[in-house]
Amino acid sequence: MKIFSAAQLSQADKITIEKQDITSEALMERAGEQVFNWLHTHLDGAPVTIRIFCGIGNNGGDGLVIGRLLIEHGYKVVVYVVNFSDKRSKNFLLNYNKIKNVTKDWPILMTSQADFPEISDEDMIVDAIFGIGLNRSPEGWVRKLIQYLNANQAFKLSVDIPSGLYANLPLKDKEAVLKADHTLTFQTAKLCFFLPETAPFVSNFNILEIGLDLDFIKNTEPIAQLISKPEAQAFYQPRNKFDHKGTFGHVLIVGGSYGKIGAAVLSTSAAFKIGAGMVTAFVPECGYSILQSTIPEAMVITDKEEKFISNIETDFKPSAIAIGMGLGKNKATVAALKKVLQLKDIPFVIDADALNIISENKSLLDFLPSNSILTPHPGELKRLIGTWKNDYDKLKKAKKFSEKHQVVLIIKGAYTITVYENKLYINTSGNPGMGTAGSGDALSGVIAGLLSQGYDPLLASVFGVYMHGSAGDIATGQLGFEAVMAGDIVENISEAYLELFSREEAHEQSQ
Numbered sequence: 001m002k003i004f005s006a007a008q009l010s011q012a013d014k015i016t017i018e019k020q021d022i023t024s025e026a027l028m029e030r031a032g033e034q035v036f037n038w039l040h041t042h043l044d045g046a047p048v049t050i051r052i053f054c055g056i057g058n059n060g061g062d063g064l065v066i067g068r069l070l071i072e073h074g075y076k077v078v079v080y081v082v083n084f085s086d087k088r089s090k091n092f093l094l095n096y097n098k099i100k101n102v103t104k105d106w107p108i109l110m111t112s113q114a115d116f117p118e119i120s121d122e123d124m125i126v127d128a129i130f131g132i133g134l135n136r137s138p139e140g141w142v143r144k145l146i147q148y149l150n151a152n153q154a155f156k157l158s159v160d161i162p163s164g165l166y167a168n169l170p171l172k173d174k175e176a177v178l179k180a181d182h183t184l185t186f187q188t189a190k191l192c193f194f195l196p197e198t199a200p201f202v203s204n205f206n207i208l209e210i211g212l213d214l215d216f217i218k219n220t221e222p223i224a225q226l227i228s229k230p231e232a233q234a235f236y237q238p239r240n241k242f243d244h245k246g247t248f249g250h251v252l253i254v255g256g257s258y259g260k261i262g263a264a265v266l267s268t269s270a271a272f273k274i275g276a277g278m279v280t281a282f283v284p285e286c287g288y289s290i291l292q293s294t295i296p297e298a299m300v301i302t303d304k305e306e307k308f309i310s311n312i313e314t315d316f317k318p319s320a321i322a323i324g325m326g327l328g329k330n331k332a333t334v335a336a337l338k339k340v341l342q343l344k345d346i347p348f349v350i351d352a353d354a355l356n357i358i359s360e361n362k363s364l365l366d367f368l369p370s371n372s373i374l375t376p377h378p379g380e381l382k383r384l385i386g387t388w389k390n391d392y393d394k395l396k397k398a399k400k401f402s403e404k405h406q407v408v409l410i411i412k413g414a415y416t417i418t419v420y421e422n423k424l425y426i427n428t429s430g431n432p433g434m435g436t437a438g439s440g441d442a443l444s445g446v447i448a449g450l451l452s453q454g455y456d457p458l459l460a461s462v463f464g465v466y467m468h469g470s471a472g473d474i475a476t477g478q479l480g481f482e483a484v485m486a487g488d489i490v491e492n493i494s495e496a497y498l499e500l501f502s503r504e505e506a507h508e509q510s511q
């Protein structure tokens with residue numbers, strides 16, 4: 001699914017009105033109706049007091065539509081106008097007049113802190129104060145109102161976006177953002193929903209289709225792509241009857257050092273599970289019997305050194321190489337890395353200590369084969385691209401790095417983001433149970449296994465990240481967050497493939 005900027009969404013709004021020959025008021029009605037339907041389905045007539053806080057722009061207009069429809073259906077509703085400005089939008093005013101037709105109670109005008117109402121913990125708050133039209137941080141009593149609502153225990157539902165967040169710009173004032181329990185957003189998710197600094201304000205969210213112009217959606221270059229099950233299904237490359245193990249390639253896993261051989265074991269088994277035809281592990285001497293006894297299917301080549309890798313040589317040409325997992329940073333290993341990077345026409349996944357070695361020896365960046373895949377976690381990323389001022393600065397630097405070095409950068413996190421040139425792919429599978437040792441080693445094996453089967457580097461990255469997350473979701477479903485170990489993620493890669501084509505669809509997005 002495409003993610004658009006606030007400016008693109010306003011443009012989509014205008015184009016939709018023109019092409020569908022409808023009024024902007026009708027589009028607002030559609031949006032409000034969708035929120036009402038969601039609420040009505042979930043509340044099913046419950047006698048809860050719903051307090052709707054409306055700004056004076058179109059987000060506030062949506063709030064008024066929602067209020068009118070709820071009142072019409074017998075809900076107990078109190079509507080407030082957060083009157084931070086006299087510049088009320090046309091559709092706010094139209095709906096302000098319309099709500100008079102369904103209730104004798106006028107919306108309550110709020111102009112200062114003295115107007116803050118008492119709210120019970122059992123009430124529900126609907127936040128329609130600011131939408132994607134926010135262009136500066138909320139100030140004064142409006143900022144205080146947001147804090148007042150945050151301090152309250154009542155369930156908070158945000159319309160389109162939690163008030164105080166920018167759809168796709170850095171946040172300046174963390175104390176002026178509504179912390180939603182749930183967000184119902186129109187047409188597409190917003191970029192801020194997925195970035196570490198702003199995602200916590202969003203919690204769970206649903207996307208409500210409001211029928212924006214399909215040609216616009218199809219033909220407009222988005223600011224990011226969201227990768228969920230439908231996208232992953234489209235990436236999957238089916239097998240042919242006459243394919244054989246040679247077709248699925250031969251992965252070389254280079255990793256492990258004394259005390260960290262497990263990293264190579266996890267990557268090797270992940271490469272097998274995702275479908276590589278053959279996997280050879282290149283490990284220090286001390287890893288030989290561990291690899292041979294834990295994964296009999298794997299071939300093993302050992303370095304002449306007992307405890308670390310000093311020279312990587314094979315008697316075959318691998319179809320993909322993953323390097324760095326548990327590798328260590330011995331001087332000889334640095335030289336070995338430099339040498340192996342010069343192998344031609346082999347796609348690389350570069351992880352963990354290989355990334356750290358590169359960060360400490362920046363000249364190695366020049367040896368990175370183009371289209372290599374780098375898989376840093378936040379600490380490793382910082383060492384590679386330098387520090388950043390905020391999430392958007394981080395993405396800007398990551399794009400620049402990807403363009404300059406012609407590499408795919410996978411920024412691991414709650415929502416892992418794959419960066420390729422100026423494009424962003426945001427993964428939606430995965431869960432906090434996957435924050436466990438070896439999880440990254442499994443990911444490197446998965447991606448190398450896909451590369452060896454002929455997936456191109458970008459596809460192998462985006463699809464691999466999704467499958468790894470999906471395997472983690474299945475593992476967590478069986479074991480609970482705390483008990484998941486990296487081996488459980490690997491174990492469930494088969495289930496992730498089966499789940500990819502199972503019928504029920506996940507509707508709810510959650511972080």
Ligand SMILES: NC(=O)C1=CN([C@@H]2O[C@H](COP(=O)(O)OP(=O)(O)OC[C@H]3O[C@@H](n4cnc5c(N)ncnc54)[C@H](OP(=O)(O)O)[C@@H]3O)[C@@H](O)[C@H]2O)[C@@H](O)CC1
Pocket residue numbers: 009010012013027028031055056057058059060061062084085087089129130131132133134135136137138139159160161186210212
């Ligand atoms: N696009 C779509 O597809 C559809 C969109 N819809 C809905 O419209 C919403 C966007 O509405 P919107 O553009 O009217 O802006 P909104 O967020 O209500 O803000 C209102 C005004 O507040 C002002 N202002 C800004 N920051 C401020 C601050 N800190 N403190 C004080 N004032 C501040 C600023 O005006 P200014 O004062 O700068 O002139 C701004 O214009 C969107 O989120 C969705 O809910 C649906 O109805 C239909 C389909």
Ligand SMILES: [K+]
Pocket residue numbers: 059127128129130131158159160161162163
């Ligand atoms: K809002």
